Amino acid sequence: MSLPIEAEGLVRRFGELVAVDGVDLVVEPGEVFGFLGPNGAGKSTIVRMLTTLLKPSGGWARVAGFDIATQAPAVRRAIGVALQDAAIDPLMTGTELLHLQSVLHGIPRREANRRSGELLERVGLTAAADRRVGTYSGGMRRRLDLALSLVHEPEVLFLDEPTTGLDPTSRLALWEEVRTLNSERGTTVFLTTQYLEEADELAGRIAIIDNGRIVRDGTPTALKAAVGAPTLLVEVDEAHLVGTREVLLRFGEERPARDGRVAIGLSGGAAAMATVIRALDEAGVALQHVELDSPSLDDVFAEATGRRLEGAES
Amino acid sequence: MTAAAVPAEGPTRHDPGRGGFAAAVPHALVLSRRAVLGLWRQPNVWVFGSIFPLLIAAVQSSAFARSTGLPGFPEVDSFLQFVLPATIIQVVLFGSINGGTELGLDLESGFFDRLVAAPTARVAILLGRLAGVAVLAVAQTLLYVAIFAAFGATVRGGIPGIATLVVLSVLLSVGIGGLACAIGLRTGSAEAVGNSFPLVFILLFISSAFFPVELMTGWYRSVAERNPLTWMIDGARHQVIVGFDLSEAATAFAVALVIIVGSFWLAVRQLQRRLAVAS
């Protein structure tokens, strides 16, 4: 059985800009693989290359065992794609769009009808199926998008930022759907996201991407463990900032934090908390806020790049 | 770091392929259905364009009614009958632009990407659009023939004459639709397609569309006589004001076919250009 996705040295340039700067990938059958990174990191570009919408400037890749450069039609038959902007036709109904997609994949009429009915039920759009898509909410469009990408039961499913812009309920529903797909049918899922929680919840393995390069990859648990020490976050007023930093640096290495706060990796763990508080007290620091968090993917990102992920909390 | 894409290392999976032409037909059909449905569901796109040429014809036939008596003017029942073919061609010309604007909208919305990421037969993307404008052209032609007849301007060529007009409309819509698609593919914008079309209107004017070439003079007449649209309109008009004539019809069709060949070549080239970023 061939690997769902393999790539080596993928590069994509747009004029002077290098959007993707040498990416290697291996995704195993039945995995849910997540690409996590801020806006502009190159996630969508990589997806577009792997789904044959964009030619690489360098490197190679195989999807479902087919070379994306020389066997593109075969790739297209084997993949399902739900891109960032749920590109659907507002004038058509859900049913009509599913029918269209079925014909494009050469699915016989009767089989197509059966699958459409099933998919509509799974994504909860049976009632709205005969309404024009232009009347659907954002969440409904994403769900239809997902249904459209599954109509031919693809080997590999590509989801580009599937929950961006969705309300929390719709987001949870979509996560559930992805989990079911993966566990029931063994569909390999490649998803990109800018949300830590999404990568953490859904992905079995993730790769963190920044400026077109993979900076860390592995399972979320392993990555977080590699960061090691939990983050101790202290908020004080302006006057005590320098003093606070001096004290804290005795207990661990500094980590990025927002203005007005100091963060360190507390090497002694929770057990060392009492000592730290005493030390701060002795230094005459008035604490406004204290937080001790086990490492998050945001910490992983911060450790790898020196920045916090956009939109994530410090 | 490699400078260009390289073939994958190691053995690749065998691709059995899917029959080329056989696959294109159902794709073209389903995309045609989409195009027609799309037009039907957006009346604002074609209703006004369908009425406007009728208004122009009404004004002109009232204003220039007596010109039919001028020496050299072809024998007609009325000025209205004279402009019937040109009015039809006008409405078909402007309706075919939709083929391009809708394609531009698909490019802007990302629906084009959806089609391309699926194993869609590429030519079906074009054929679908053209089928849409062809259906619109047939509907508009028949409607116009009926309306003109209600006002006393009948097609002397009878059923064969009307059939000729319908076939010509289909050919012309496909030809102009192809041009519009080429522009839409090249610019990726629906607006650009709309903006480039006054040129067509100008070309239509310097022809025998609105007045007999025989009654023109000077350089204007020379240009109009050499304008292929004149040959096309004259061939169509013959069916209306004289009677059904195969050779006249053939002339009209020939002009439309040349347009089709040219526009298809352009459209396919632009499509390939756009897809060249992928495989």
Added chain:
Amino acid sequence: MTDSLVDPDAAVPPAERRGLGGAGNPLAVANQIATRSTRNTLRIPAALVPTVAMPVFFVIAFSGAFSAITDIPGFPTDNILSWMVPFAILQGASFAGMGTAFGTARDIEGGFYDRLLLAPTRRWALVLGPMIFAGTRALLPLVVVLPVAVVAGIDMPAGPVAVLPLLVACVGVGTVAGLWGLGVAYRFQSQRAGALVQLGIFAAMFLSIGQAPIEIMEGWLEKVARINPVTYVLNFARQGFLGDLSWSSTWPGLLAIVGGAAFMAVFSARQFRRLFP
């Protein structure tokens, strides 16, 4: 703040209300608005193209295609240019009015108009400004097209004074079209109103003696043309190109222009109030 066109600074203390020379002298403001519009247009020369290109196209296409209609018994001239050129020029003048409307609609949509409304000046400056601009722009087709027509052989039996009625008609038509456009822009407050403005202008222009004289018309168009004020404006504008100037050709046209302007002024004033829901 009151929202009447007439006295927006009624609430302003008398010391400041000095008309000429006080804050926001309305004439100066109007002039400034006109200057801004001119500058903006010159920065996008493409905007001027319709005002000039359309009349040129019209003259060439209509004079070329329909030149034979001068042979129809009863046609007032045997020079097709003399018949078509004034009509084409007046069309160009009407587009100038349309352009003003688009500009205003764009400003309203984009929010710039709010800034103008907040300016401490008489409200009519906001209307006068665009109208000055429209009036000037309305003369552009005349200036560009007429010399070319003269070279091409247009007949002017009344001599150079033939230009005078045409000039007056251009300013008049530009003004009326401009007020119409402004009114529609105020009413719909979006650039989509443009289609309606164009439709109104085309209908007015073509349901008249634009293409053919009343003498040779038949059917419904004759009846419509007789009651269309544009017919009389065209008679007025064309007279020097068809024969001598005469009062009988002049007064109906002037009346139509003044009446049209008054009507459209009232219309746009009413719509102006819609800016204050």
